[in-house]
Amino acid sequence: MYQLSIKLDQQHAFIAEEILADMALAVTWFEEPGQQTASAEEFAQRWQLDAIFAAKPDLNTIKKMLRGVGCKWRSINLKKMPQTDWLKKNQESFAPIRAGRFYVHPSDKPKLPPSIQPIVIDAATAFGTGQHSSTWGCLIVIDRLARTHKFSNICDMGCGTAILAMAAARIFPWARNLAVDIDPEAARVAKINLRCNKLHGRIQAGVSKGFKPAIARNRGQYDLVLANILAKPLSLMARDMRGTVKKGGFVVLSGLLANQEPKVAMAYRQQSMRFCGRITRDGWHTLVFQA
Numbered sequence: 001m002y003q004l005s006i007k008l009d010q011q012h013a014f015i016a017e018e019i020l021a022d023m024a025l026a027v028t029w030f031e032e033p034g035q036q037t038a039s040a041e042e043f044a045q046r047w048q049l050d051a052i053f054a055a056k057p058d059l060n061t062i063k064k065m066l067r068g069v070g071c072k073w074r075s076i077n078l079k080k081m082p083q084t085d086w087l088k089k090n091q092e093s094f095a096p097i098r099a100g101r102f103y104v105h106p107s108d109k110p111k112l113p114p115s116i117q118p119i120v121i122d123a124a125t126a127f128g129t130g131q132h133s134s135t136w137g138c139l140i141v142i143d144r145l146a147r148t149h150k151f152s153n154i155c156d157m158g159c160g161t162a163i164l165a166m167a168a169a170r171i172f173p174w175a176r177n178l179a180v181d182i183d184p185e186a187a188r189v190a191k192i193n194l195r196c197n198k199l200h201g202r203i204q205a206g207v208s209k210g211f212k213p214a215i216a217r218n219r220g221q222y223d224l225v226l227a228n229i230l231a232k233p234l235s236l237m238a239r240d241m242r243g244t245v246k247k248g249g250f251v252v253l254s255g256l257l258a259n260q261e262p263k264v265a266m267a268y269r270q271q272s273m274r275f276c277g278r279i280t281r282d283g284w285h286t287l288v289f290q291a
Contacts, residue, residue, distance in 0.1 A: 001025075001081045004051040004062065008073040013047045015071045020062070021232050024051035028257060030283075056080070099136050100143025102167050107196065117170040120196050121161050134254040137279040137286030138164050138228050141252050145288075146171045149250070151224040155216065157208075157237075158182065158229035158255075162190035165203050168224065173202065180208035180216055211240040221246035227253050228286075231260035235267040242271035245291040250276070254286040261285045 004024070006016055013029045020027050029049035059078050066073070096105035103116045142164065145151075151172050156165035156179040165179035179194075181187050187207045194200040208216045210233075223246050227234060234253050241251055251273065256264055258280070265275060268289045279286040 002053045002056050002078055003081050004053065004057065004059075004076070004078050006049045006051075006073050007075045008047060008049065008071070010047050012071045012073065013049050015069055016049050016066060016073075019065055019069060019071070020049075020051045023057065023062075024053050026230070027051045029259070030257075052081075097136065099139035102139050102143065102170070104139075104163065117167070119163060119166050119170070121163055121193055133281040133284040134228050134256075134286060135163060137281055137284065138226055138252055138254050139167055140279050141286055141288055142167050142171065142226070145224070145250060151175050151250075153220060153222045153246075154178070154224045155219070155222045155226070155244075156180070157211070157216070157225060157227040158233070159190050159205065160186050160228070162193050162203065162205060164226040164228060165190075165205075166193065166197055166199055168226065169199050169202050176219065177203040178216065178219060179203055179205045182207065182209045210237050211244045217244070221249070223249040225249070225251045227251065227255075229255045231256040231264050234264050238267035238271050238273075241268070242273060242291060247291055249291045251289045251291070252286065253289065254284070256285050256287075258283055258285055261287065 004020070008016065017027050017029060027049065029047055031047055057078070059076070063076065096103060101117050102119055104119045104121055106122045107120050151168070152175050154165070154168045154172065154175050154177045156162060156168070156177075159165055159179035159181045162179040165177055168175065169177050179190050181190065184207050187205055190205040191200065194203050194205055204215075206215045211217055222244055225241060225245055227237075227241075234256065245251055251268070253264060253268070261278075265287060268287075269275065273289040273291055276288040276290050278288070
């Protein structure tokens with residue numbers, strides 16, 4: 001894997017993100033450290049954008065594309081990332097977490113009393129062990145929504161390990177529940193986790209690219225959709241999301257950084273969805289909208 005790092009101002013960081021989003025596995029940008037005493041003008045000038053690529057990109061091509069849209073930078077460099085067995089590293093550091101009434105733990109850790117909703121997940125080749133702040137935010141939202149609402153048709157879109165679908169199934173055992181992901185490996189891991197948690201009879205898992213494939217489209221309108229993905233696909237699926245969520249239903253969006261929230265929120269407001277609130281943790285935002 002390769003990391004492209006660009007130092008630039010805030011205005012051009014927006015431009016670079018748009019160009020690189022379709023090429024890279026992930027794109028993040030953040031203020032450079034050590035700016036506590038910087039003026040507002042200085043603060044806006046000193047940002048860093050990092051993009052991760054599976055294969056080595058052509059740096060000259062990227063520079064040409066960025067120049068073509070008027071993007072300027074102070075420095076740009078590409079480096080190969082050290083090989084890391086992330087699965088092994090994650091397994092070694094995977095500690096149980098508590099999020100609301102949920103207790104997420106690996107299979108070799110002791111369970112809590114029955115009053116707590118346990119979810120067993122081992123570190124795996126799919127996203128969603130509860131360690132990440134975006135997953136934690138979604139679990140907190142599910143816990144809070146359950147205090148005042150009951151749901152009967154739920155979709156975990158971009159399910160990863162299916163942690164959110166399982167959390168919803170623990171609280172709403174009567175509901176129809178779907179967990180889908182664009183990645184076949186994630187769908188495979190999700191099915192393993194469902195069986196491990198004895199939820200395979202209550203949650204259907206499979207592969208789906210958004211809501212258009214039959215597995216996601218032919219289940220009627222959802223009253224709760226959980227989507228912990230990335231900012232760009234969340235924005236792109238806003239129209240489809242609105243079409244598949246029933247009036248009064250809720251949409252939980254996560255996987256976005258603070259600076260990405262305005263664009264995502266605007267996409268859903270343009271679909272006449274009402275903003276209900278947010279959960280923030282470690283710079284990651286989880287948004288709640290109602291149709």
